[in-house]
Amino acid sequence: MIPYGSFIFFFLIGIFLLPTIILGLLGKSSKIYNMLVSIVILAVIFGNSKTGAISIILFTIFQIALIKGYHYYRKDRNNTVVFCTMVLMAILPLVLVKVLPLLGLNHLFGFLGVSYITFKAVQMIIETRDGLMKKQTLPMGELIYFLLFFPTVSSGPIDRWKRFEKDVNKTFSKEEYKELLYLGINSIFRGFLYKFIFAFLIYNKILVYLPDHATYIHSPFWANVAYMYVYSVYLFFDFAGYSAFAIGVSYLMGVKTPENFNMPFISKNIKDFWNRWHMSLSFWFRDYVYMRFVFWMTKKKWIKNRYTVSNIGYFLLFFIMGIWHGLEWHFVIYGLYHAVLIVGYDYFDRWNRKHKLWPKNKWTHGVSVFITFNFICFGFYIFSGQLFK
Structure with missing residues (x-):
C-alpha cells in the first residue's frame, strides 16, 4: 500500500493512532x-x-x-x-x-x-x-x-x-499535546487540500492535456510554456501535500518533524528558493555534501580561491542531487542547471554589493521574485523530461 495514497490508509492510521491521541490528551507517554x-x-x-x-x-x-x-x-x-x-x-x-x-x-x-x-x-x-x-x-x-x-x-x-x-523521549503535558494535535490535524487537512484537491484537479483537468493533447492551445511552443508553469504548480501541491500528511501524522505521534516547504514560489533569488523548497533534503545536502567539501578543500588548501572552492562545491552538490533523482539525462541537466543558477547568482550578488546598481526596495524585490519564479519553472520543465521529447 502506498503511504497517503488512498483514504483506506488514512482510515487505518486513524484507528491505530486513536490510543496515541487518548494517551496524549491524558498527558501520558x-x-x-x-x-x-x-x-x-x-x-x-x-x-x-x-x-x-x-x-x-x-x-x-x-x-x-x-x-x-x-x-x-x-x-x-x-x-x-x-x-x-x-x-x-x-x-x-x-x-x-x-x-x-x-x-x-x-x-x-x-x-x-x-x-x-x-x-x-x-x-x-x-x-x-x-x-x-x-x-x-x-x-x-x-x-x-x-x-x-x-x-x-x-x-x-x-x-x-x-x-x-x-x-x-519527551512526555508532553495535556496542553502541549493539545497544541500538537491541533497542528497535526491542521497539517493533515492542508495535505488533503493540496494533494487530493489542488494537485488532483490541476493534473486531471489541465496537465494531462498539455502539451501533446492541447485542445485550446494550437501552438506547440505555447503549449509547452503552459505545461512548464502548470507542471511546476502541480509538483508543488502534490509534494507539499504529501509532506503535510507526513508532518501531521508525526505531530499526532508526538514528533515535530521539520517542515519541508515554505512558500517557495515567492523566493527572491535561487538561494532563497533552496531555503524554502524541500528544505529537509536541501539542508541535508548543504550540511553533509557542500559544507564537507568546502571544509575539506579549505583544509587541504589545494585551491586557494574560496569562491572557486564554493562554486565547485555547488556543482558537486547539485550534480549529486540530480543523479539522486535518477540517472536519466534530464535529472542530471536539472541538477547542473541549478548549479549554474547558484554560481551565477553568487557572482551577481558580489558584483552588486560593489557597484550597488540593483537597490533593495519593494519594486526590485517584486521583479526578483518574478525572475526567480520563471527560472524555477524552467528548471522543473527540465526535471519533467518534457524538454527532451
Whole structure:
C-alpha cells in the first residue's frame, strides 16, 4: 500500500493512532505503543510485496550494523579511511538501486523509502565522526524507530537523530499535546487540500492535456510554456501535500518533524528558493555534501580561491542531487542547471554589493521574485523530461 495514497490508509492510521491521541490528551507517554504501530503500518505498506519486506528488513539490519559498529569504533579511534569506508558502504545499496536497472540487472534494495533511510544512516555516521554522538548511547529500539519512522519513511521530510530522539523521549503535558494535535490535524487537512484537491484537479483537468493533447492551445511552443508553469504548480501541491500528511501524522505521534516547504514560489533569488523548497533534503545536502567539501578543500588548501572552492562545491552538490533523482539525462541537466543558477547568482550578488546598481526596495524585490519564479519553472520543465521529447 502506498503511504497517503488512498483514504483506506488514512482510515487505518486513524484507528491505530486513536490510543496515541487518548494517551496524549491524558498527558501520558505513548512511545512504546507508537513503536508497535510503526511496525504494523510498515507491514501494511510492504506486506503486499515479499521482496520489498525482505529488502527493508535486510537493509535496516545492514545500516544499523554500520551505525552501531562505527559508533563503537569512534569512542577511542578516528581513522579517516574507516570513516570514508563506512559512508561508502552506507550509500552502496542506494547506488546499486540507481545503477543496476540501467544494466538490466535486478537489485534487492529497491523498496520504497530506501533513499530517505540511507540519508538518515549517513547522517548518523557523519555526526558520530564529528563527535556529536561519541558519548551518547544509541538504544536499538529508538534507532530502528528513527530509521523506519513510518510517517516519513517513503519520501521524508528527513529528520535529524538528536531532534527526533528528544521528542520521542519527551512526555508532553495535556496542553502541549493539545497544541500538537491541533497542528497535526491542521497539517493533515492542508495535505488533503493540496494533494487530493489542488494537485488532483490541476493534473486531471489541465496537465494531462498539455502539451501533446492541447485542445485550446494550437501552438506547440505555447503549449509547452503552459505545461512548464502548470507542471511546476502541480509538483508543488502534490509534494507539499504529501509532506503535510507526513508532518501531521508525526505531530499526532508526538514528533515535530521539520517542515519541508515554505512558500517557495515567492523566493527572491535561487538561494532563497533552496531555503524554502524541500528544505529537509536541501539542508541535508548543504550540511553533509557542500559544507564537507568546502571544509575539506579549505583544509587541504589545494585551491586557494574560496569562491572557486564554493562554486565547485555547488556543482558537486547539485550534480549529486540530480543523479539522486535518477540517472536519466534530464535529472542530471536539472541538477547542473541549478548549479549554474547558484554560481551565477553568487557572482551577481558580489558584483552588486560593489557597484550597488540593483537597490533593495519593494519594486526590485517584486521583479526578483518574478525572475526567480520563471527560472524555477524552467528548471522543473527540465526535471519533467518534457524538454527532451
